[in-house]
Amino acid sequence: MLSRRRLWAMARKEVIQLRRDTRSLALAFVLPVLLVVLFGYAITWDVDDIATAVVDQDQSSRSRDLIDAFRSSGYFTVTRSLERPGDIEPLLDRSAIRLALVIPPDFSAAILAGRPAELQAIVDGSDANTASIILGYTQAVALSYSSALRLEGRVRALPATAESRVWYNEELSSRNMIVPGLVAVIMMIIAAMLTSLTIAREWERGTMEQLAATPVHRFEVVIGKLLPYLAIGLIDVVVVTIIGVLLFGVPFRGNALLLMILATAFLIGALGLGMFISAVAKSQVLATQLAMIATFLPAFLLSGFMFAIAVMPAPLQAVTYLVPARYFLVVTRGIFLKGVGVEVLRVQGLLMIAFAIVGLALATRVFQKRIL
Amino acid sequence: MSGRAAPAVRVEGLTKCFGDFVAVDHVTFDVRPGEIFGFLGPNGAGKTTTIKMLTGLLPPSEGSGSVAGLDIETEADRIKRQIGYMSQLFSLYADLTVEENVRFFSGLYGVDRARRLERRDWVLEMAGLTEHRRRLTGELPLGWKQRLALGCAVIHEPPTLFLDEPTSGVDPISRRRFWDLIYQLAEAGTTTFVSTHYMEEAEYCHRLALMNRGALIALDTPAALRDGLRVPMLEIETNDAPRAVAALGDAPGVRDAAMFGRRIHVTVDDSITARPVIASALEGHGLEVGDMTDITPSLEDVFVALVRRAGGAPDE
Numbered sequence: 088m089l090s091r092r093r094l095w096a097m098a099r100k101e102v103i104q105l106r107r108d109t110r111s112l113a114l115a116f117v118l119p120v121l122l123v124v125l126f127g128y129a130i131t132w133d134v135d136d137i138a139t140a141v142v143d144q145d146q147s148s149r150s151r152d153l154i155d156a157f158r159s160s161g162y163f164t165v166t167r168s169l170e171r172p173g174d175i176e177p178l179l180d181r182s183a184i185r186l187a188l189v190i191p192p193d194f195s196a197a198i199l200a201g202r203p204a205e206l207q208a209i210v211d212g213s214d215a216n217t218a219s220i221i222l223g224y225t226q227a228v229a230l231s232y233s234s235a236l237r238l239e240g241r242v243r244a245l246p247a248t249a250e251s252r253v254w255y256n257e258e259l260s261s262r263n264m265i266v267p268g269l270v271a272v273i274m275m276i277i278a279a280m281l282t283s284l285t286i287a288r289e290w291e292r293g294t295m296e297q298l299a300a301t302p303v304h305r306f307e308v309v310i311g312k313l314l315p316y317l318a319i320g321l322i323d324v325v326v327v328t329i330i331g332v333l334l335f336g337v338p339f340r341g342n343a344l345l346l347m348i349l350a351t352a353f354l355i356g357a358l359g360l361g362m363f364i365s366a367v368a369k370s371q372v373l374a375t376q377l378a379m380i381a382t383f384l385p386a387f388l389l390s391g392f393m394f395a396i397a398v399m400p401a402p403l404q405a406v407t408y409l410v411p412a413r414y415f416l417v418v419t420r421g422i423f424l425k426g427v428g429v430e431v432l433r434v435q436g437l438l439m440i441a442f443a444i445v446g447l448a449l450a451t452r453v454f455q456k457r458i459l
Numbered sequence: 460m461s462g463r464a465a466p467a468v469r470v471e472g473l474t475k476c477f478g479d480f481v482a483v484d485h486v487t488f489d490v491r492p493g494e495i496f497g498f499l500g501p502n503g504a505g506k507t508t509t510i511k512m513l514t515g516l517l518p519p520s521e522g523s524g525s526v527a528g529l530d531i532e533t534e535a536d537r538i539k540r541q542i543g544y545m546s547q548l549f550s551l552y553a554d555l556t557v558e559e560n561v562r563f564f565s566g567l568y569g570v571d572r573a574r575r576l577e578r579r580d581w582v583l584e585m586a587g588l589t590e591h592r593r594r595l596t597g598e599l600p601l602g603w604k605q606r607l608a609l610g611c612a613v614i615h616e617p618p619t620l621f622l623d624e625p626t627s628g629v630d631p632i633s634r635r636r637f638w639d640l641i642y643q644l645a646e647a648g649t650t651t652f653v654s655t656h657y658m659e660e661a662e663y664c665h666r667l668a669l670m671n672r673g674a675l676i677a678l679d680t681p682a683a684l685r686d687g688l689r690v691p692m693l694e695i696e697t698n699d700a701p702r703a704v705a706a707l708g709d710a711p712g713v714r715d716a717a718m719f720g721r722r723i724h725v726t727v728d729d730s731i732t733a734r735p736v737i738a739s740a741l742e743g744h745g746l747e748v749g750d751m752t753d754i755t756p757s758l759e760d761v762f763v764a765l766v767r768r769a770g771g772a773p774d775e
Contacts, residue, residue, distance in 0.1 A: 096566025100555065107554050293550040300514050300544035301567040302536065 097311025149195035266331035267423035282361030283378035305454035340426030359446025386412035467650035472522035484673035497664030498654035543612030553597030568615035582610035602633025691730035696749025
């Protein structure tokens, strides 16, 4: 029953309208670039350049070596040398420093005597995440300092240490996690936003009634409107990927074609969802707001982009299965960082195809109840 | 195509309810092929709702109907291929050019590739927009837009055309020109179903259906409708029409009085005997009485009288 001619007429009309609608065009092409550049630079979970104050009560060559070890680690910037531990508190209060190191008076004596030498680290714990990272770095520097001492033969035994090795994201650069994730999040937002306008606009301008009086099938309307936006979405995926690789140096280890195929399934679902929202809302303003709420927050918070799903409370974990960006996120990170193929992404692929079908079915169904 | 005898549109007991509100109340009529069928009535009379049911945009609550022999409930999709429809509000794409709109609808109606250009040129020519084909539709004056909308509605040469108040808000000259197009289409055999609230347009129709409060209150040719109201009528000049109408409410021999601009039209039992009665009734209320003239009721008089008889317009 579907007619290629009607489908084509619909898609062609949509392209003409889009071409004349600078606001939507800007939304379609500028916003993804803006978002990836902005978030790529702004969101970083890396901690470096930690403002550090030192209270050196030992004033020995050993204690100075230790301070140098911190300096040269690349993570710490020793901004102040303090006389007394009591000077630390006001600095921490003002957030002038994030870490204070106190080297006790018997530091070098203890090392010489082969006793454990104590180093006190006081961390601003107001941001727990950052604090634990700083403590980790502090321990690492202290550990490497004591290893150096052991080589000198000063210390006989070291506490057993676990040597860790990181895969996929060797530098543990958060950017490598963020940029592929952003591809998924941005696509979800853009796709739903773009189509959220399209049907509501027809209602607002009264053109829907004229459309409804023609023999056009509602599925032809949905698909015809979807095609141009799908093309835009795929172009966006390419552009954002290129920016990620060239500007942010994120590795791309997988198959680009596989990414595009899975992106197509994902985009169809997201575009269908946007159209569903548009048809329900019937007003452009309401539709845009609904699309934002339905896509932005879930894609950002519940997809595993910001917070790992594994550490969420169980009920919230259950909710994340309803967030399609969750599946695409696994796909983008997998293809970018791990270079995995269909054998690993099969489940995600199937789930996204299911999402595409649901999105299209929703958009088409809602038409049935209204005039067409 | 259906033969001469088969009606182009057939409606029987057609009813539409929105909750408790009965928008169209058991309406029955036929429209003959090739006829210009006028649909007249005050706002809220149910004209648009009826048209929406006939064009497959709304399912009826009760009753049945067919367009081109196709059932409006079960064959709405097929009806949509057989009809052209122009809605009450301008509903083409303002951000498309004239030509792009024509091409879009020609695609939706599945006009043959071979005939597409020919049809497009015909529509542009008919609407008088050939020179303005590349202008954005939104920039055109309303009268032009309506001609283009008509053109898009007949791009696929439908045997039946539904026009819902196609000329509302359009200036008289554009309106006249629009009606010339309707005649042109009717001459070529198109059945035209048109709703309006302009009386002079009603005169152009072959037959008129009068609707009020969802019900069909009269259906005939304009001439027959006027004849049906062949009772004596006087047009009276006075200085305060509303008070004059009120003053004549219970005057003997006066059947009905209605304002007609700054004058009043009074339906009476007998024009000779009624004159002095009316004059004294008006003067008794301190009103001036000017010329009294015998007149033939206009279509508007018929309309007002029929609506009154049927219980008044919804907003009265």
